[in-house]
Amino acid sequence: xxxxxxxxxxxxxxxxxxxxYILTADxxxxxxxxxxxxxxxxxxxxxxxxxxxxxMGLISQPHTSAGRIPTDAGYRVFVDMLLKPAPLSSxxxxxxQQMISSPANRGIDTILGQTSKVLGDITxxxxxxxxxxxxxxxxxxxxxxxxxxGKILLVVAVKSGLAxxxxxxxxxxxxxxxxxxxxxxxxxxxxxxxxGQIKNTLSDRLNDxxxxxxxxxxxxxxxxxxxxxxxxxxxxxxGTDNLIIQPEFADRERLTDIIKLxxxxxxxxxxxxxxxxGEGIIITIGSENPISEIRECSLVTSSYKIGKISGxxxxxxxxxxxxxxxxxxxxxTARSLTDALSDKK
Amino acid sequence: xxxxxxxxxxxxxxxxxxxxYILTADxxxxxxxxxxxxxxxxxxxxxxxxxxxxxMGLISQPHTSAGRIPTDAGYRVFVDMLLKPAPLSSxxxxxxQQMISSPANRGIDTILGQTSKVLGDITxxxxxxxxxxxxxxxxxxxxxxxxxxGKILLVVAVKSGLAxxxxxxxxxxxxxxxxxxxxxxxxxxxxxxxxGQIKNTLSDRLNDxxxxxxxxxxxxxxxxxxxxxxxxxxxxxxGTDNLIIQPEFADRERLTDIIKLxxxxxxxxxxxxxxxxGEGIIITIGSENPISEIRECSLVTSSYKIGKISGxxxxxxxxxxxxxxxxxxxxxTARSLTDALSDKK
DNA sequence: TTTGGCAATCTCCTTACTCGAGTGCTAATA
DNA sequence: TATTAGCACTCGAGTAAGGAGATTGCCAAA
Numbered sequence: 001x002x003x004x005x006x007x008x009x010x011x012x013x014x015x016x017x018x019x020x021y022i023l024t025a026d027x028x029x030x031x032x033x034x035x036x037x038x039x040x041x042x043x044x045x046x047x048x049x050x051x052x053x054x055x056m057g058l059i060s061q062p063h064t065s066a067g068r069i070p071t072d073a074g075y076r077v078f079v080d081m082l083l084k085p086a087p088l089s090s091x092x093x094x095x096x097q098q099m100i101s102s103p104a105n106r107g108i109d110t111i112l113g114q115t116s117k118v119l120g121d122i123t124x125x126x127x128x129x130x131x132x133x134x135x136x137x138x139x140x141x142x143x144x145x146x147x148x149x150g151k152i153l154l155v156v157a158v159k160s161g162l163a164x165x166x167x168x169x170x171x172x173x174x175x176x177x178x179x180x181x182x183x184x185x186x187x188x189x190x191x192x193x194x195x196g197q198i199k200n201t202l203s204d205r206l207n208d209x210x211x212x213x214x215x216x217x218x219x220x221x222x223x224x225x226x227x228x229x230x231x232x233x234x235x236x237x238x239g240t241d242n243l244i245i246q247p248e249f250a251d252r253e254r255l256t257d258i259i260k261l262x263x264x265x266x267x268x269x270x271x272x273x274x275x276x277x278g279e280g281i282i283i284t285i286g287s288e289n290p291i292s293e294i295r296e297c298s299l300v301t302s303s304y305k306i307g308k309i310s311g312x313x314x315x316x317x318x319x320x321x322x323x324x325x326x327x328x329x330x331x332x333t334a335r336s337l338t339d340a341l342s343d344k345k
Numbered sequence: 346x347x348x349x350x351x352x353x354x355x356x357x358x359x360x361x362x363x364x365x366y367i368l369t370a371d372x373x374x375x376x377x378x379x380x381x382x383x384x385x386x387x388x389x390x391x392x393x394x395x396x397x398x399x400x401m402g403l404i405s406q407p408h409t410s411a412g413r414i415p416t417d418a419g420y421r422v423f424v425d426m427l428l429k430p431a432p433l434s435s436x437x438x439x440x441x442q443q444m445i446s447s448p449a450n451r452g453i454d455t456i457l458g459q460t461s462k463v464l465g466d467i468t469x470x471x472x473x474x475x476x477x478x479x480x481x482x483x484x485x486x487x488x489x490x491x492x493x494x495g496k497i498l499l500v501v502a503v504k505s506g507l508a509x510x511x512x513x514x515x516x517x518x519x520x521x522x523x524x525x526x527x528x529x530x531x532x533x534x535x536x537x538x539x540x541g542q543i544k545n546t547l548s549d550r551l552n553d554x555x556x557x558x559x560x561x562x563x564x565x566x567x568x569x570x571x572x573x574x575x576x577x578x579x580x581x582x583x584g585t586d587n588l589i590i591q592p593e594f595a596d597r598e599r600l601t602d603i604i605k606l607x608x609x610x611x612x613x614x615x616x617x618x619x620x621x622x623g624e625g626i627i628i629t630i631g632s633e634n635p636i637s638e639i640r641e642c643s644l645v646t647s648s649y650k651i652g653k654i655s656g657x658x659x660x661x662x663x664x665x666x667x668x669x670x671x672x673x674x675x676x677x678t679a680r681s682l683t684d685a686l687s688d689k690k
Numbered sequence: 691t692t693t694g695g696c697a698a699t700c701t702c703c704t705t706a707c708t709c710g711a712g713t714g715c716t717a718a719t720a
Numbered sequence: 721t722a723t724t725a726g727c728a729c730t731c732g733a734g735t736a737a738g739g740a741g742a743t744t745g746c747c748a749a750a
Contacts, residue, residue: 029712042724047713065712065731107512110576143490147502155500155510157492165500165510167452231455238608240585241601256586263583374743387693392744410700410743 027067072286086324101340120239125317132311134229135196142186160307178212199227235265248318261293276303276312286319302334306341372412417631431669446685465584470662474581477656479574480541487531505652523557544572580610593663606638621648621657631664647679651686
């Protein structure tokens with residue numbers, strides 16, 4: 001649908017209506033727009049335009065004697081054509097920076113936890129962060145460390161300076177020499193590949209080696225655990241309480257649905273990862289959303305980088321969310337996060 | 346308060362009342378008890394006894410024309426004197442076993458995640474699990490692995506076969522020889538101590554060594570991150586949706602309070618850890634609880650062991666919870682968890 | 691000691707009704 | 721032709737009133 005040919009007046013009214021609705025959560029009537037937004041037009045005129053907007057499917061009436069509220073399509077137009085990102089206050093910038101980068105020497109996990117927290121806090125929505133997609137990482141080295149009888153710690157180091165560790169089990173004792181051999185074979189054959197590539201070709205690559213079959217078996221067996229990013233990628237969610245307060249979640253059932261979704265984690269995770277690619281901000285509005293539990297919510301997502309690996313952060317809230325503010329916040333946070341993480345490299 | 350001298354009848358009525366209230370969440374009247382629980386007594390007699398119980402502070406009336414509901418003290422007496430643990434069905438046992446122990450080779454974190462999930466699911470309450478108290482662990486070995494320019498992966502292995510890894514940063518390059526030296530010094534001086542002990546005495550123990558001062562500095566700087574268990578202990582919470590459905594959380598404010606608490610994690614964590622010691626089940630009822638957000642909730646906790654290190658699991662729900670069932674479930678789960686974890690040793 | 695009976699109490703639900711907000715339409719106006 | 725004032729109409733939210741139902745406490749009888 002092409003809404004580029006909306007008249008100036010139609011745009012203005014749509015904008016004011018949405019602005020006001022975002023603030024109050026109450027259907028907006030012509031009176032409010034005429035008075036509060038001093039457009040120099042009478043209520044009647046505004047009513048006429050509102051009728052037009054309704055015919056176009058951009059706004060709707062909950063019932064006859066109520067004002068109008070934006071439809072998902074209305075938000076879409078608003079976001080695409082009318083959105084003016086709201087600048088962040090310096091206080092906001094400071095707090096984002098502080099939360100993300102304060103104590104050095106913390107794991108990326110902690111940092112992402114902080115990120116989702118700061119997102120949740122300053123947006124008053126659900127703040128989300130997802131750890132980097134390990135599969136995109138290029139292997140820089142593998143280390144095998146015996147930690148106990150039958151337990152071996154596998155360290156997978158990735159170019160951007162990330163490392164991942166997994167405790168493997170192997171039947172009976174393992175000879176140190178065997179272990180060292182295995183280690184060097186792995187390093188030789190796998191270095192420079194992305195973990196994703198390794199995942200798909202591992203068994204081939206381990207075909208003809210002099211390594212202990214026991215160890216090879218262990219590797220093949222734990223293939224998925226080791227190389228599949230999903231298992232190590234974590235979803236951090238903060239600010240559920242913000243959601244509960246929103247009038248759109250007064251309905252208990254809708255609330256339980258979404259909270260279940262948040263606990264499930266993996267559904268939301270794959271969806272968000274599929275969304276955010278590249279630099280920009282991506283906004284997904286209400287019914288555009290494939291996950292039924294959040295059909296009445298919008299997402300604002302962006303991605304951050306650590307070296308060449310990317311991850312996703314974002315915000316979820318009711319479709320009636322302060323988009324202009326959120327866009328700026330998410331964008332700024334994503335950038336800060338990228339900066340913070342590359343400092344450490 | 347000594348309630349040992351409750352008459353047989355008083356006990357029976359209290360028991361029936363609580364049983365019924367747990368089921369329905371509605372105040373229980375004399376009529377229900379007389380009919381449903383066929384005690385061979387008239388309503389009037391039961392009313393009399395109920396008055397007595399109310400005077401003792403074990404039950405109370407929400408308002409004049411309502412039935413009675415148990416007070417916290419009433420639940421206490423119920424739990425201490427009248428509780429008969431309900432046996433688990435074999436289906437329940439199976440599902441607990443499966444969830445906890447299915448795929449081998451998973452990290453303890455995943456297992457604990459599964460544990461809280463199964464607890465939440467089969468109890469219909471909030472399932473909680475906390476990772477083992479690392480501080481109790483006895484160091485079995487330390488390993489320092491260079492993973493990238495200025496980044497060193499520290500592996501702390503503990504006797505029970507657990508290992509913890511932390512990515513440390515150090516200014517500029519580090520000589521491999523220095524690293525090896527540091528490693529062996531650490532192993533020499535710290536092996537056999539618990540991490541808690543190390544935490545308190547580390548700087549002393551590193552006094553006069555031939556190690557690179559740069560590395561020593563790194564260790565001293567990151568002291569807390571490395572040895573403090575709190576940072577690596579995780580709290581898993583599952584089943585928030587179960588809570589929302591409960592009528593006692595119809596009040597939005599109470600709900601937000603508790604959800605904030607759950608997101609905070611550390612408050613709840615230290616409280617639960619302080620509770621569960623040793624083998625048994627510990628039940629904390631409503632106002633016995635120091636955390637104000639859960640003054641209307643009860644906790645059923647127990648602890649599990651991995652080697653000599655212990656951790657906590659449990660369940661949170663409204664004081665009106667099916668204690669007899671929960672006790673059995675938590676107990677069985679804790680034991681299964683201990684078993685599952687020691688299998689792996 | 692127990693029980694039947696009864697007045698009293700209080701919540702919850704239903705119904706009816708008013709108030710106010712907002713619309714859409716029509717006719718007048720610029 | 722575009723805008724506006726005026727007005728009848730619609731509908732939801734909130735309030736008040738009036739039962740219905742449940743349960744109690746107490747008294748007198750068994």
